[in-house]
Amino acid sequence: MVKENIRKLYNKAVGLQKWLSGPSNVQPDGPNRPDPIYSSWLTEHPSALTSFHALTSATEGKQIVVFLDYDGTLSPIVNDPDRAFMSDAMRSAVREVAKLFPTGIISGRSRDKVHGFVMLDEVHYAGSHGMDIMGPPSRLNSYDDKYQTNTMDKKGNEITIFQPAKEYLPTIKKMLEELKQRTCDIPGVFVEDNRFCISVHYRHVLNEDYGDLDEIIQNLLSENPFFHLTRGKKVLEIRPSIEWNKGDALVYLLETMGFSNSSDVVPFYIGDDNSDEDAFKVLRSRGQGHGIVVSSSPRETSASYSLCDPTEVLSFLLRLSRWGDTLMS
């Protein structure tokens, strides 16, 4: 009860601060304008950069595994989803990290699209919010064989593809076409095919048209009751209602990497959006590793640490690889 009241007060304070600072995102204040609410949030979710020593010293003798979200984490949020490119510096930092620690990228994008942006063969990919995983070769029999295929990648390496929403693909394709057709008269809508889920971007939709878009989506969902809606940054996402999310993908990848029951593994998960909270929750409930939320304003999160933006993510990854290098030498 007391905890609940504190949470309500905290939310009110955050709401009040957002209202005072206008409609745009609250940015962390520079050194000249200390932001008390952000500072107080940082005491709960310390910067992974300033806490780097604490974060890594507890990993001695253990295997670090790195999980990364894509949009808003490895690339900045931009107006055009097709142009959310990753910088060469970020790519090289991820490559260096992946040489030292097993690394997976878990994105809401389709697996092919996120691979196309990242362009690294050193990492494992999970697209469609974890519903399309390309991981190490797996003989895991706790997962249904009908969703798991052992195959070879383009370079002849053994891999496993795990697609727990496989049977919904034909319906998703129909829904995608329906949505494109039904929203074509609403200026600014962008319907993105993420293979096992559909992203409906409304960043460029006028406020007065939003109601029409919402109605179209609600109608489509009532015609397809086995699907539900989740929300991200100016995006509505239609997903099959299976019990599978980024947190499950993290567990699956850990298992296929050979760390299923290991207490000697420390997973780091870095992400910025609502869907990443599923992974933070898994780490918290397993009492394992560290969730690191990318956010420049206070928000409710199950992550323990924070980074302000992708630039800080880059600094963190560079530091991690430098630190990892010293361990190897």
Ligand SMILES: O=P(O)(O)OC[C@H]1O[C@H](O[C@H]2O[C@H](CO)[C@@H](O)[C@H](O)[C@H]2O)[C@H](O)[C@@H](O)[C@@H]1O
């Ligand atoms: O799980 P993620 O890798 O973070 O993907 C989540 C969604 O990210 C993309 O949309 C977001 O980023 C766009 C580019 O910066 C931005 O324009 C959009 O407003 C954001 O919502 C992506 O386009 C979606 O498909 C992903 O599901």
